[in-house]
Amino acid sequence: MNKEETILKLKAIIKPFVNNEEAFENMSETTDFITDLNINSANIVDIILDVEEAFAITIDNQSMEKMLTINATLEVIETKLAENDRK
Amino acid sequence: MIGNDIVDLESALTESNWKRKGYLNKIFTKNEQLLILKSNYPDIMVWNLWSKKEASYKIYNQITGNRIYNPLQFECFDSEQYIGIVKNNGVSYYTRTEINSLYIHTISVLNLDDFEKIRFEDRNSEIIKINGIPFLKNRDKNVLNPISISNHGRFEKIVSLLQTQSTF
Numbered sequence: 001m002n003k004e005e006t007i008l009k010l011k012a013i014i015k016p017f018v019n020n021e022e023a024f025e026n027m028s029e030t031t032d033f034i035t036d037l038n039i040n041s042a043n044i045v046d047i048i049l050d051v052e053e054a055f056a057i058t059i060d061n062q063s064m065e066k067m068l069t070i071n072a073t074l075e076v077i078e079t080k081l082a083e084n085d086r087k
Numbered sequence: 088m089i090g091n092d093i094v095d096l097e098s099a100l101t102e103s104n105w106k107r108k109g110y111l112n113k114i115f116t117k118n119e120q121l122l123i124l125k126s127n128y129p130d131i132m133v134w135n136l137w138s139k140k141e142a143s144y145k146i147y148n149q150i151t152g153n154r155i156y157n158p159l160q161f162e163c164f165d166s167e168q169y170i171g172i173v174k175n176n177g178v179s180y181y182t183r184t185e186i187n188s189l190y191i192h193t194i195s196v197l198n199l200d201d202f203e204k205i206r207f208e209d210r211n212s213e214i215i216k217i218n219g220i221p222f223l224k225n226r227d228k229n230v231l232n233p234i235s236i237s238n239h240g241r242f243e244k245i246v247s248l249l250q251t252q253s254t255f
């Protein structure tokens with residue numbers, strides 16, 4: 001999976017929880033889930049669970065801690081996918 | 088420092104499904120999960136614990152400047168009491184939680200005495216940010232009072248902590 005595919009998949013996961021459509025349309029890698037997209041913090045868990053399912057990865061707490069931006073989330077996905085490949 | 092968090096119970100019901108597989112494990116410790124599962128009102132207990140964690144995390148964020156997503160690291164104690172404790176990495180936060188049929192509201196502070204110094208503010212309050220931390224400017228007394236703003240669904244709460252010493 002290349003980066004574009006990952007981003008598309010991630011965007012589809014995030015979409016239902018977004019409360020600022022304009023920020024979603026103008027999304028960049030530095031976009032923040034809470035301060036930019038106004039996602040309710042209780043829904044970040046849903047995003048994390050959806051990411052786990054969609055990419056068949058397990059996200060530990062240390063990784064979850066960073067997942068507040070698109071960039072950080074992409075990094076976690078890449079790292080976990082690479083770990084899966086090594087198994 | 089002061090943190091607060093409000094949960095609109097009607098919104099929470101439609102926005103979140105905490106019964107979803109894996110959900111509780113990601114944000115609640117084993118003891119907290121037990122409290123939820125044993126409760127006669129598990130929905131209320133979920134958002135009660137959540138608001139305590141969030142309100143306390145807001146103080147953590149103000150002090151450290153770090154933004155993290157790790158609700159598991161903020162563990163609630165005495166959660167069924169009006170005054171509870173949240174612990175994170177050896178730091179204790181004291182919480183006061185109001186629960187009614189419409190919302191759950193928690194205020195978190197670092198000292199028990201601070202509960203005597205809490206004021207509820209409105210939208211017209213003069214709020215300034217210093218290094219991203221919000222303060223309420225009290226011109227009469229030349230002080231900056233730490234403030235915390237929380238909104239969810241139909242509700243908004245703004246609380247400040249009264250300071251007696253001159254801070255500007």
